[in-house]
Amino acid sequence: MVRAMSEALAPANPGLSGLSLYVPRPRVTLAAFAEWTGAEPAKLAAVVGDAFRVPQPEEDVYTMAAAAVLRLLRAHDVDPARVGMLALGTESSLDNAVGAVIVRGMVDDALRRAGRAPLPRDVEVPEVKHACLGGMYALKAALRYVQTDGADRVAIVVAADIAQYERGSSGEPTQGAGAVAMLVEPRARLLALDLRAAGSSSDERGWDFRKPVARHFMAEYPESCRGERDFPVFNGKYSTVCYVEAVVRALQSAHARVGGDPRALLHQPAALLLHRPYDRMPVAALGAAWVWACVRAGDREALRAACLAADVGFDALVAELGSDSRVRDGVLAHGPEFDPLARTQAVARQLAKDEAFARVLAATQPGRALVRQLGNLYTASLPAWIAAAFADAEARALAWDGAAVTLIGYGSGDAAEVWSGRVAPGWREAAARIDVKGALAGAIELAREDYEALHERRAPTRELPAPTPFAVAGRGRTYGRNWQDVGVAHYRVSEAG
Numbered sequence: 001m002v003r004a005m006s007e008a009l010a011p012a013n014p015g016l017s018g019l020s021l022y023v024p025r026p027r028v029t030l031a032a033f034a035e036w037t038g039a040e041p042a043k044l045a046a047v048v049g050d051a052f053r054v055p056q057p058e059e060d061v062y063t064m065a066a067a068a069v070l071r072l073l074r075a076h077d078v079d080p081a082r083v084g085m086l087a088l089g090t091e092s093s094l095d096n097a098v099g100a101v102i103v104r105g106m107v108d109d110a111l112r113r114a115g116r117a118p119l120p121r122d123v124e125v126p127e128v129k130h131a132c133l134g135g136m137y138a139l140k141a142a143l144r145y146v147q148t149d150g151a152d153r154v155a156i157v158v159a160a161d162i163a164q165y166e167r168g169s170s171g172e173p174t175q176g177a178g179a180v181a182m183l184v185e186p187r188a189r190l191l192a193l194d195l196r197a198a199g200s201s202s203d204e205r206g207w208d209f210r211k212p213v214a215r216h217f218m219a220e221y222p223e224s225c226r227g228e229r230d231f232p233v234f235n236g237k238y239s240t241v242c243y244v245e246a247v248v249r250a251l252q253s254a255h256a257r258v259g260g261d262p263r264a265l266l267h268q269p270a271a272l273l274l275h276r277p278y279d280r281m282p283v284a285a286l287g288a289a290w291v292w293a294c295v296r297a298g299d300r301e302a303l304r305a306a307c308l309a310a311d312v313g314f315d316a317l318v319a320e321l322g323s324d325s326r327v328r329d330g331v332l333a334h335g336p337e338f339d340p341l342a343r344t345q346a347v348a349r350q351l352a353k354d355e356a357f358a359r360v361l362a363a364t365q366p367g368r369a370l371v372r373q374l375g376n377l378y379t380a381s382l383p384a385w386i387a388a389a390f391a392d393a394e395a396r397a398l399a400w401d402g403a404a405v406t407l408i409g410y411g412s413g414d415a416a417e418v419w420s421g422r423v424a425p426g427w428r429e430a431a432a433r434i435d436v437k438g439a440l441a442g443a444i445e446l447a448r449e450d451y452e453a454l455h456e457r458r459a460p461t462r463e464l465p466a467p468t469p470f471a472v473a474g475r476g477r478t479y480g481r482n483w484q485d486v487g488v489a490h491y492r493v494s495e496a497g
């Protein structure tokens with residue numbers, strides 16, 4: 001069914017034509033992090049990844065976003081005069097009134113100083129928010145734009161975030177920072193996306209992960225504040241349950257639209273790319289999704305064997321996957337530690353030994369080694385994986401012409417999206433311009449005291465070189481962070497070389 005659906009996509013379908021990544025240079029490897037904190041290195045490598053980036057004091061979500069946009073304009077040869085929308089997806093904005101227009105200002109400034117015309121006056125500048133899903137929702141808006149009133153223009157969506165958790169919390173090894181800019185065109189040159197086959201899910205069921213605005217947050221959670229910092233309030237374990245369940249629900253929604261064997265949604269794509277807060281999270285969600293697909297497809301033989309091996313009752317499992325509100329009801333009844341998916345996960349672990357599920361997991365391999373270097377980028381996490389997967393597929397000369405690709409976005413709170421796409425003809429040319437390795441180059445390994453200083457927004461003990469290849473200079477530390485800085489803070493982002 002996925003194939004039939006993808007075949008219906010004509011070459012003129014809208015979608016992605018390019019991506020560019022920007023990450024700060026300071027890096028913490030999880031091996032060093034384990035030494036500093038006493039965490040188990042083998043567990044971090046198995047569950048989380050390899051490293052994460054930390055922004056410099058001069059960097060914020062707008063400077064990173066602007067750097068990624070400038071890189072996209074240059075790498076993909078985009079004529080700024082054709083841009084009709086510049087959308088920002090973020091959950092780290094520093095201003096509740098505006099967002100993408102600040103990025104626009106920085107991009108215009110850099111273009112002018114390079115002797116070029118700024119973006120046109122009629123560019124739309126929305127900022128889109130829903131936790132880590134804001135980038136995908138912004139991309140959805142852009143896809144709709146280039147199919148309607150923007151059919152003669154291109155749109156740029158930039159997803160940018162700083163993921164920081166309180167030191168010593170369970171989230172600390174899963175930090176990260178960065179931005180991914182995406183070029184959206186009415187005729188995709190990289191990945192055509194068919195929103196008619198998309199599935200969605202949303203539900204409100206208690207505090208898995210929230211970022212109350214600073215003034216409320218500081219009054220309610222003074223223990224979580226260090227100076228002016230505002231870290232997320234979250235329940236890590238419970239948030240993983242919400243992630244898994246929302247992904248299954250969005251898949252069910254996609255399946256309700258496209259029909260056919262639901263297992264095809266998972267084992268036919270050449271790449272299955274998900275929101276990736278840490279390395280193992282997508283695998284856990286796909287395990288539950290595969291169990292649901294097998295139940296829905298009536299593939300009971302393999303399931304019964306897996307249930308037996310996992311010591312889980314088959315009928316209870318089927319009932320678990322059928323009930324629509326069990327997470328919310330369970331949490332209301334038992335508190336946030338309630339883990340209704342434990343049985344599903346136990347069965348999924350047994351199914352992982354199955355050949356068909358191994359094929360599902362193989363589709364999560366493209367680009368994985370690259371994104372293990374990045375940590376959680378919140379809204380930019382899935383876009384970074386798309387960039388990494390295409391860069392990797394191009395470098396390894398994978399036969400991706402016309403291949404199906406499934407994107408699964410998730411944002412706490414919680415909401416998920418499942419989209420089907422097809423790799424566009426001639427994709428290699430656009431993929432060769434992504435240059436994820438180049439974006440990761442020039443990392444500066446942080447010493448423990450400098451990591452802690454940057455985390456607390458103090459000056460590091462050692463002078464760090466200016467963020468490159470974009471120089472950032474300005475007065476005021478962070479736009480709007482201190483009320484007295486508003487109107488004074490001004491950043492300039494420009495290409496250094």
Ligand SMILES: CC(C)(COP(=O)([O-])OP(=O)([O-])OC[C@H]1O[C@@H](n2cnc3c(N)ncnc32)[C@H](O)[C@@H]1OP(=O)([O-])[O-])[C@@H](O)C(=O)NCCC(=O)NCCSC(=O)C[C@@](C)(O)CC(=O)[O-]
Nearest residue numbers: 042043046047131132170171236237239240243277411412
């Ligand atoms: C998710 C937690 C709680 C995990 O925190 P933790 O302390 O690592 O949890 P754990 O001790 O239960 O261990 C996790 C897994 O590691 C395994 N393990 C143990 N030892 C070893 C070993 N030696 N070798 C291999 N594996 C080992 C252990 O068995 C377990 O496997 P599982 O039961 O999951 O299959 C933490 O990372 C956290 O709090 N993260 C922050 C929240 C988060 O990322 N949640 C993810 C879902 S929500 C989301 O994605 C949205 C988000 C966060 O991006 C924000 C937004 O949308 O805005």
